[in-house]
Amino acid sequence: AQSVTQLDSQVPVFEEAPVELRCNYSSSVSVYLFWYVQYPNQGLQLLLKYLSGSTLVESINGFEAEFNKSQTSFHLRKPSVHISDTAEYFCAVSDRDFNKFYFGSGTKLNVKP
Amino acid sequence: GEEVAQTPKHLVRGEGQKAKLYCAPIKGHSYVFWYQQVLKNEFKFLISFQNENVFDETGMPKERFSAKCLPNSPCSLEIQATKLEDSAVYFCASSQGGSVSYEQYFGPGTRLTVT
Numbered sequence: 001a002q003s004v005t006q007l008d009s010q011v012p013v014f015e016e017a018p019v020e021l022r023c024n025y026s027s028s029v030s031v032y033l034f035w036y037v038q039y040p041n042q043g044l045q046l047l048l049k050y051l052s053g054s055t056l057v058e059s060i061n062g063f064e065a066e067f068n069k070s071q072t073s074f075h076l077r078k079p080s081v082h083i084s085d086t087a088e089y090f091c092a093v094s095d096r097d098f099n100k101f102y103f104g105s106g107t108k109l110n111v112k113p
Numbered sequence: 114g115e116e117v118a119q120t121p122k123h124l125v126r127g128e129g130q131k132a133k134l135y136c137a138p139i140k141g142h143s144y145v146f147w148y149q150q151v152l153k154n155e156f157k158f159l160i161s162f163q164n165e166n167v168f169d170e171t172g173m174p175k176e177r178f179s180a181k182c183l184p185n186s187p188c189s190l191e192i193q194a195t196k197l198e199d200s201a202v203y204f205c206a207s208s209q210g211g212s213v214s215y216e217q218y219f220g221p222g223t224r225l226t227v228t
Contacts, residue, residue, distance in 0.1 A: 034216070036219075042221060042222075043117075043204055043219040043220055043221045043222050044204070044206075044219040045219070046216060046217075046218070049216060088154060090156070094217075100146075100158060100161060100169055101146070101156075101158065101206075101217060102158070103148075103155070103156040105154065105155050106154045106155070
């Protein structure tokens with residue numbers, strides 16, 4: 001079975017500052033990795049995903065995440081955050097065999113003006 | 114459709130009453146998943162379907178929870194005799210599955226409040 005750890009439950013940051021949201025996973029098999037974002041009172045939206053190939057993946061709104069197999073991590077980064085990035089971010093791992101997602105406990109990103 | 118649809122948006126039930134939630138997956142998606150998000154924002158996997166067949170039900174509290182995905186009908190999640198601890202947002206997700214994509218597309222959720 002897989003597990004996902006998001007160590008930071010809340011991350012306060014000022015607008016235009018860089019941010020990193022950490023995600024570590026444990027798995028004995030190859031996995032797919034995802035970051036989802038949840039805005040208040042809404043469902044999850046896919047931010048970016050790693051399936052194979054380049055270990056650095058990017059989203060259309062400036063976020064990027066790097067798959068590090070040796071450290072079993074998939075940290076999410078953005079060089080300059082905006083107020084509109086305030087949301088909760090969930091890291092997820094999918095077992096390639098069973099198409100089942102395991103979610104981290106989420107990190108609340110609070111961008112202050 | 115192009116989005117996962119969930120109804121109702123909000124549901125209030127007295128303790129002991131039945132609750133039934135519905136999910137229409139994206140057209141062409143073979144897999145449907147149900148998750149429960151409780152106050153701490155943790156997502157708990159409940160059950161998944163491959164077409165109308167149960168794929169994985171390891172997260173289901175079988176005593177009171179049941180789910181179905183029948184052909185030509187929305188999928189449903191039913192809770193018999195609700196308890197206060199069932200208060201949560203229930204999310205449905207669908208995916209194409211197989212070798213095409215493991216990405217799950219989530220619906221807006223149904224907020225169940227048990228009083």
